[in-house]
Each structure stands twice: as structure tokens, then as C-alpha cells.
Amino acid sequence: MTKIKVGFGFDVHQLRQNHPFVLGGVNLEHTSGAYGHSDADVMLHAICDALLGAANLRDIGYHFSNKDDRWKGISSLILLQHVVKLIGEKGWKIGNIDAMVCLEAPKINPHIPAMQANIAQAAGIDVEDISIKATTNEQLGFIGREEGVVAYAVCLIQKD
Template structure:
């Protein structure tokens, strides 16, 4: 009997001057970056939460608290690698991830194939198992005012 589980993740970070913009494990050329304790890669944080939620392992803040110096400025790919290790320790494998980035700027679509490649490498899954989409908020709310970026993800995990 196969055990399938689905998890959902959501995250948001403020755009700010003086920071690099990391999204999906790659650095984007943009004049602002996302504010956060780590590199603030909102897409990876969202995927971590979706995976952790599916495995009933709480959330990213529980495992990698923003009060810990160990995670200050950390590359979010490290958090994703550790998340995948937690899942596999519990006997789960990743079926697929479906994520959406919501940003007015910069345009995300040109970078999606590179993000998919990087995430597939970090997670040890086929690139076809990672779907990333991009949208805007039609100039509404804090994303529409170019104050921040949000991301959403669902993940399917399984064990036999």
C-alpha cells in the first residue's frame, strides 16, 4: 500500500535595498533583494513548508528558527537539502512540487528553467517533478506596490 500526502506552503518577504535577490536557488540581477534572516529565498522557503507540512514535520521556522545564529545569512538551498533529508529519514520520497511566485518585479518567467534545474539538483528529483509558475498581483496590495514577493507551493510526497 502506498501512502500519499499533500502539503501546502506560503511565504512572503519584503523587497529592500542592499540585499541580493535569490529565487529558487539562483541569484537574479535586480536592484533590490528580499529581507530575511537567511538569504530570504521565498520560493525555497515555501517549498520547504509544503514538504514539511506533507510529512507532518511542522514548519520551516520550527526547524530553522530566525533566532538562531546558525541560520543567519544561510543559503536557503541548505535549508531545502536538510528538509529533504528530514523527509527521507521519515521514509518519504518527493512525488512533485507545484509552486507559484507572485511578483510585479522582476519578471520571473525567463528564470524558471534555471530555477527548476537548480531545485531538482538540490532535492535529488527529476526536473519534470518541479513546476514553477509566475504571476503578478495586478498592481494590488504590497506585491502590487513592489514592496515584496510572495510564493505558494503544494507538494506530493509518498512512501511504499
């Protein structure tokens, strides 16, 4: 009998002027970018948290502390690869990933195929098992003022 679990992830990062903006492993052209200890890829962080949560492996901060210099500036694709290894050690495989990014700008629609390809390669799953969507916050709150970016993710993991 196949056992399945779902996980939910959330992440938020502030935006800073003249800072790189990495999302889904893609460098986006924009006047500001997400700031954090690693590359601040908010979508990949939410995905990592969803996967870790589904496998009952705590959260991304537990595994990749922002006080640990090993993770300073690291690509979040590497963090995702590590998370996939951790859940695999417990016998879990990814069924699918569904991610939502909330930001006013830049528009990410043209970049979604590249993001899906990056995530698929890092996670060892098919592009068809990765959904990425985006919405704005209708110019409300810190997202609407372009002070920050938020991502949510849901995943399904399974084992036989």
C-alpha cells in the same frame, strides 16, 4: 500499497532596495531584493514548508529559527536539502513540487529552467517533477507596490 500525502506552503518577504534577490537558488538582477534571516528565498521557503507539512514535521521556522545564527545568510538550497533528509528519515520521497511566485518585477520566466535545476539537485528529484509559475498582483497591495514578494507551493510525497 503506496501512501501519499500533500502539503501546502506559503512564505512572504519584504523587498529592500539594493539588496540581493535570490529566488529558486538563482541571483536575480533587480533594484531590490527579498530580505530575511537566511538568503530570504521565498520560493524555497514555501517549498520547504509544503514538504514539512506533508510529512507532519511542523514548519520551517521550527527547524530553522530566525533567532539561530547557524541559519544567518545561509542558502535556502541547503535548507531544502535538510528538509528532504528529514522527510526521508520518515520514509517519504517527493512525488512532485508545484510553486507559484507572486511579484511585479523582475520577470522570472527566463530563470525558471535554472531554478528547476537548482531545486531538482537539492531535492534529489527530476526537473520534470518541478513546476514553477509566476504572476503579478496587478499592481495591487504591497506586492503591487513592490514592497514584498509572496510564494506558494504544493507538494506530493509518497512512501511504499
